[in-house]
Amino acid sequence: MRVIEANDLTKRFGQLVAVDHVSFSVEESEIFGFLGPNGAGKTTTINMLTTLLNPTEGSAKVGGFDVEKQDGKVREVVGLVPQDITVDDDLTGMENMMLQAKLYHVPTKVARERTMEALSLVALTDAANRRVETYSGGMRKRLELAEGLIHYPKVLFLDEPTLGLDVQTRVVMWDYIKKLRDEHKITMFLTTHYMEEADVLCDRIAIIDQGKIVALDTPENLKDSLGGDIIELEFNNKKDDQTDTLKSLSQVKDVKKIGDTYRIKVSRGEKALPDIIENLLKMDLRIGRVSLIKPTLDQVYLEYTGRSLRETQGETMEVWRRMRTLRRVRE
Amino acid sequence: MIEETIALTKREVKKWVKNPFLLFMMLLQPIIWLGLFGKALNLTGLISVSPELINQLPPEVQDQIGMFLNQMISETFGGTTDYFTYMAAGILSITVLFTAMFSGMSVVWDRRFGFLNKLLVAPISRGSIVLAKVGSSVIRGMFQVLLIFSIAFAFGLKVGNAFGILDFLGMVTVLFLLSLGLSSMFLAITMQIKSHETVIAVANLLNLPLMFASNALFPIKQMPQWLQTIANFNPISYAGDAVRAFILHSNAGFDAAKVTADFQFLIVFALIFSLVGILIARTGLRKG
Numbered sequence: 001m002r003v004i005e006a007n008d009l010t011k012r013f014g015q016l017v018a019v020d021h022v023s024f025s026v027e028e029s030e031i032f033g034f035l036g037p038n039g040a041g042k043t044t045t046i047n048m049l050t051t052l053l054n055p056t057e058g059s060a061k062v063g064g065f066d067v068e069k070q071d072g073k074v075r076e077v078v079g080l081v082p083q084d085i086t087v088d089d090d091l092t093g094m095e096n097m098m099l100q101a102k103l104y105h106v107p108t109k110v111a112r113e114r115t116m117e118a119l120s121l122v123a124l125t126d127a128a129n130r131r132v133e134t135y136s137g138g139m140r141k142r143l144e145l146a147e148g149l150i151h152y153p154k155v156l157f158l159d160e161p162t163l164g165l166d167v168q169t170r171v172v173m174w175d176y177i178k179k180l181r182d183e184h185k186i187t188m189f190l191t192t193h194y195m196e197e198a199d200v201l202c203d204r205i206a207i208i209d210q211g212k213i214v215a216l217d218t219p220e221n222l223k224d225s226l227g228g229d230i231i232e233l234e235f236n237n238k239k240d241d242q243t244d245t246l247k248s249l250s251q252v253k254d255v256k257k258i259g260d261t262y263r264i265k266v267s268r269g270e271k272a273l274p275d276i277i278e279n280l281l282k283m284d285l286r287i288g289r290v291s292l293i294k295p296t297l298d299q300v301y302l303e304y305t306g307r308s309l310r311e312t313q314g315e316t317m318e319v320w321r322r323m324r325t326l327r328r329v330r331e
Numbered sequence: 332m333i334e335e336t337i338a339l340t341k342r343e344v345k346k347w348v349k350n351p352f353l354l355f356m357m358l359l360q361p362i363i364w365l366g367l368f369g370k371a372l373n374l375t376g377l378i379s380v381s382p383e384l385i386n387q388l389p390p391e392v393q394d395q396i397g398m399f400l401n402q403m404i405s406e407t408f409g410g411t412t413d414y415f416t417y418m419a420a421g422i423l424s425i426t427v428l429f430t431a432m433f434s435g436m437s438v439v440w441d442r443r444f445g446f447l448n449k450l451l452v453a454p455i456s457r458g459s460i461v462l463a464k465v466g467s468s469v470i471r472g473m474f475q476v477l478l479i480f481s482i483a484f485a486f487g488l489k490v491g492n493a494f495g496i497l498d499f500l501g502m503v504t505v506l507f508l509l510s511l512g513l514s515s516m517f518l519a520i521t522m523q524i525k526s527h528e529t530v531i532a533v534a535n536l537l538n539l540p541l542m543f544a545s546n547a548l549f550p551i552k553q554m555p556q557w558l559q560t561i562a563n564f565n566p567i568s569y570a571g572d573a574v575r576a577f578i579l580h581s582n583a584g585f586d587a588a589k590v591t592a593d594f595q596f597l598i599v600f601a602l603i604f605s606l607v608g609i610l611i612a613r614t615g616l617r618k619g
Contacts, residue, residue: 077452080448082448086444091345099342131349
């Protein structure tokens with residue numbers, strides 16, 4: 001069943017096309033990621049899907065309801081963990097949760113049980129009765145996540161869920177998110193500009209650049225689309241050129257010799273490597289050093305957008321201006 | 332919708348009730364107002380004659396001058412010769428104005444911090460967001476009113492000899508109406524504003540004329556004609572007038588006709604501003 005369906009979803013702010021004819025669908029209990037730099041249109045897409053903004057063009061359905069015409073119904077089934085920390089500093093964690101429960105019409109008794117459950121899931125049980133003011137950034141973000149769960153949403157939208165968290169906390173957040181999907185079958189739509197996050201968490205990734213989806217597939221397929229993995233090896237005994245020998249092997253797609261090192265392009269490197277080694281041993285070629293290099297999403301990103309994600313990070317004036325406009329209209 | 336409004340109002344109230352520093356400031360502010368302005372600016376004391384001058388006159392004339400002066404002051408200051416009492420009544424209205432203003436500003440912070448978006452994503456009526464803001468502002472205003480009235484009493488507020496529980500309730504009702512109208516008005520404005528710098532500028536712009544072009548601190552009669560015209564449209568003047576009438580309720584008389592007129596004005600003001608204000612405020616929550 002398709003939980004999210006977007007058809008030519010477009011949002012214009014004056015001259016700026018923040019989201020440009022974006023189409024995709026998300027299946028039930030799938031984790032779907034939007035990967036792209038700041039200002040690519042990720043938050044604007046979330047805002048349209050969660051009924052905060054109306055699309056300029058195109059349409060989207062969430063949980064089977066139209067985001068524009070049935071916004072009330074959509075609000076019943078979605079949860080949002082926003083990019084900014086919006087939990088109330090002046091209230092305790094518990095009070096924040098109970099307020100959220102009231103906003104989603106969860107009866108008080110049920111809300112108490114679910115709060116305890118959600119807080120223990122994000123390891124905040126001990127801090128439940130402390131004012132949020134005393135929480136660390138990671139704790140606030142986790143409370144934000146717990147709030148998004150109080151009404152058992154069908155779809156949870158996570159906008160940059162680990163932005164500004166340290167590496168350890170980030171890994172913990174990933175565990176929580178995966179646990180949620182596995183135990184509660186919640187469909188999740190997340191945005192991120194961290195490659196690793198998209199790679200670890202998402203079943204499928206859409207790479208979004210300047211409002212357009214430039215690639216959409218599983219992380220594995222996206223990496224495979226680059227032409228597969230690289231095996232680097234050196235021989236102990238043969239110093240003369242073995243390029244042709246290597247090329248004759250069935251698994252090998254391409255070989256480049258750089259110094260004494262051979263860079264061999266293969267698909268499904270972990271399967272190809274044992275076969276290649278076995279064949280080479282039969283030919284009495286002794287391997288001195290071997291390594292398998294898996295392509296990273298960073299390379300995928302480079303391939304599809306023509307620049308690395310780090311480069312795009314607000315470097316040019318244009319990107320900066322775009323971000324400023326988006327920020328202004330968002331507030 | 333009622334449940335949501337109550338939950339959101341509770342949040343607003345909790346935010347200041349649980350903040351000891353804020354509560355302390357709320358207590359301190361009226362003390363400063365009443366102590367500093369009320370006692371220092373003894374306007375009625377300016378109209379007095381020195382004892383040496385008085386003593387040169389025969390006793391009958393002394394009494395006559397005394398009566399004459401008191402009557403003159405009392406007429407100008409709405410029935411009291413004590414400026415502190417005059418001003419304390421005005422301060423009650425001013426406090427309602429300030430509370431309404433600050434409560435209105437809080438929505439800009441909610442927007443800034445993303446809390447407003449959280450509410451807009453939730454399946455709640457947009458109206459409940461606005462109602463909770465107005466409701467909590469009125470609650471806070473009324474709390475301040477009770478606080479200031481008690482402090483003013485301790486500082487020597489001279490109530491009329493016929494002042495009773497009904498006068499007290501009448502005074503609270505007047506301030507409630509004022510608070511409802513002003514809170515809605517400020518919220519209608521602040522809901523349209525996105526930056527906190529702008530909202531502070533706008534609030535200050537409205538705050539001063541509302542405060543000074545009224546009878547809260549000075550009698551309207553002393554003002555130039557054009558200012559009197561403005562003051563006569565200012566709801567704070569009507570509230571100040573009615574509150575003063577209730578506080579000074581004495582056996583000598585109670586201008587029921589005037590208080591009724593004040594009430595009529597304030598009821599119309601509160602009704603129109605809360606209805607229109609809440610409708611306008613809601614447009615600030617519209618989707619882009």
